[in-house]
Amino acid sequence: MAELKIYNSLTKQKEVFTPITPGYVGMYVCGPTVYSDVHLGNCRTFISFDIIYRYFKYLGYKVRYVRNITDAGHLEGDRDEGDDKFSKKARLEQLEPMEIVQKYTLGFHKVMELFNNLPPTIEPTATGHISEQIEMVKHILQNGYAYEVDGTVYFDVEKYDKEKPYGILTNRKLEELLEGTRTLSGQDEKKGRLDFALWVKAKPEHLMQWPSPWGMGFPGWHIECSAMSGKYLGTKFDIHGGGMDLAATHHTNEIAQSEACYNVNPANYWIHTNMLTVNGARMSKTAGNGFLPGELFTGSHPLLEKAYAPMTVRFFMLQTHYRSTLDFSNEALQAAEKGLKRLWEAYQNLEQLQQQAQELSDTASDTETDRRCRAFIEGFDTSMNDDFNTAKVLANMFELVPIINSFKGGQIPLNYINRATFDLLQKQFSTYLTDIFGLKEEKVADSGRLDSVLQLLIQIRKEARARKDFATSDKIRNELQREGILLKDEKDGSVSWNII
Ligand code: AMP
Numbered sequence: 448m449a450e451l452k453i454y455n456s457l458t459k460q461k462e463v464f465t466p467i468t469p470g471y472v473g474m475y476v477c478g479p480t481v482y483s484d485v486h487l488g489n490c491r492t493f494i495s496f497d498i499i500y501r502y503f504k505y506l507g508y509k510v511r512y513v514r515n516i517t518d519a520g521h522l523e524g525d526r527d528e529g530d531d532k533f534s535k536k537a538r539l540e541q542l543e544p545m546e547i548v549q550k551y552t553l554g555f556h557k558v559m560e561l562f563n564n565l566p567p568t569i570e571p572t573a574t575g576h577i578s579e580q581i582e583m584v585k586h587i588l589q590n591g592y593a594y595e596v597d598g599t600v601y602f603d604v605e606k607y608d609k610e611k612p613y614g615i616l617t618n619r620k621l622e623e624l625l626e627g628t629r630t631l632s633g634q635d636e637k638k639g640r641l642d643f644a645l646w647v648k649a650k651p652e653h654l655m656q657w658p659s660p661w662g663m664g665f666p667g668w669h670i671e672c673s674a675m676s677g678k679y680l681g682t683k684f685d686i687h688g689g690g691m692d693l694a695a696t697h698h699t700n701e702i703a704q705s706e707a708c709y710n711v712n713p714a715n716y717w718i719h720t721n722m723l724t725v726n727g728a729r730m731s732k733t734a735g736n737g738f739l740p741g742e743l744f745t746g747s748h749p750l751l752e753k754a755y756a757p758m759t760v761r762f763f764m765l766q767t768h769y770r771s772t773l774d775f776s777n778e779a780l781q782a783a784e785k786g787l788k789r790l791w792e793a794y795q796n797l798e799q800l801q802q803q804a805q806e807l808s809d810t811a812s813d814t815e816t817d818r819r820c821r822a823f824i825e826g827f828d829t830s831m832n833d834d835f836n837t838a839k840v841l842a843n844m845f846e847l848v849p850i851i852n853s854f855k856g857g858q859i860p861l862n863y864i865n866r867a868t869f870d871l872l873q874k875q876f877s878t879y880l881t882d883i884f885g886l887k888e889e890k891v892a893d894s895g896r897l898d899s900v901l902q903l904l905i906q907i908r909k910e911a912r913a914r915k916d917f918a919t920s921d922k923i924r925n926e927l928q929r930e931g932i933l934l935k936d937e938k939d940g941s942v943s944w945n946i947i
């Protein structure tokens with residue numbers, strides 16, 4: 448097996464992947480905070496890890512992939528200030544916090560399915576692991592790296608940093624980190640400015656609280672991932688991942704917690720995915736530039752020129768390496784739509800050539816075409832083994848497309864390649880598109896006929912509107928929507944349709 452190299456954010460270099468147990472991979476990825484819908488930025492991170500998961504499986508590893516659901520303890524500020532996100536939303540929507548959790552967990556699963564992400568092998572929730580978190584906090588207290596103030600337990604960052612570098616993940620010294628934080632006021636219970644809560648005392652009106660040795664309270668956000676990864680993957684496992692925005696606080700604190708509790712950095716490889724941006728600014732829930740996947744699939748967001756299918760969006764993301772930023776634009780998505788179509792056409796052409804390929808010679812073919820084909824195909828694994836470079840694989844696929852199409856069109860005789868090269872081409876083209884990249888053909892079958900019927904309905908609706916018969920025009924639109932077809936009135940007066 449060729450060497451797989453992974454860029455490790457901990458050491459800031461590419462390293463050959465060596466699993467703790469040969470043949471097995473333990474991977475923990477920080478999952479969504481389910482107090483609202485996931486936006487497309489979150490999806491980019493989960494799609495990136497889906498590809499990594501799929502690639503490990505392709506390489507023959509048995510993967511335990513743990514991705515948590517944060518359903519408690521996430522306060523609005525990263526540093527224990529502000530409200531609990533779940534309680535706030537529950538009050539706002541007049542629901543039980545667990546109804547909020549259920550609603551957005553189901554929504555998250557639906558979106559993951561639409562993007563064809565495989566489910567993780569374990570999806571633990573923070574609320575389901577309160578006792579494990581309490582045990583860990585007790586342990587950290589016993590080891591002397593935490594202190595309790597009136598029912599809240601804080602991690603003592605300065606004490607920890609005297610023994611181990613707290614800012615190890617982002618290469619920052621404690622002094623630099625301290626500079627970036629506000630000074631403590633007389634009201635603060637914390638000893639140090641960087642100290643963070645492991646357990647938070649709940650006010651009586653707080654909606655989600657549990658008994659603990661320190662009274663009624665709830666866990667801090669960071670401890671949940673340490674407790675759950677430890678439970679399912681052991682105190683030392685192979686890979687820990689999440690978006691880059693998590694490195695400076697959440698993952699830094701996770702490392703400190705595990706070191707303080709078990710004297711180990713929990714993961715051998717830390718993988719951080721880069722951000723999806725809109726006009727250069729990070730897409731986020733708070734910035735208000737976060738499209739919801741549903742808005743994208745229906746085109747119902749002011750920044751969208753049209754609707755885009757889930758596979759177009761997935762493909763758009765794979766065209767950029769996971770460690771580079773990716774800026775959202777309509778032009779890029781429209782180019783992705785065309786690019787993906789070309790790949791599927793080539794894929795179908797290969798299928799249709801199969802019959803003809805049966806007659807190809809078994810002996811080695813010494814043509815330039817054969818050599819080029821082999822080099823491009825072998826490049827697939829080489830690129831993925833270089834820190835999962837999906838962008839380079841796709842570039843190779845696009846080099847193969849005109850060759851495949853020329854075989855089909857007869858411009859290049861198929862017997863320029865031998866049987867083994869054809870088989871490899873077909874196998875790898877298909878394996879990469881479907882198994883590793885997780886792309887599936889969207890139902891375009893019969894779309895020509897469907898389009899003719901829809902154009903007729905669009906015309907009838909237009910005529911109805913012209914004579915102010917809104918009952919008929921609304922009926923057409925609503926009934927189609929019930930069938931999963933969305934009509935969209937474009938700015939230029941035309942009407943487009945999309946399957947949702
Ligand atoms: P959250 O639900 O906010 O905790 O985020 C879930 C995951 O999405 C985390 O791994 C984040 O790092 C990641 N994430 C958040 N915003 C973006 C973005 N704009 N681009 C890529 N990943 C993001």
Ligand code: ZN
Nearest residue numbers: 477478672697
């Ligand atoms: Zn986490």
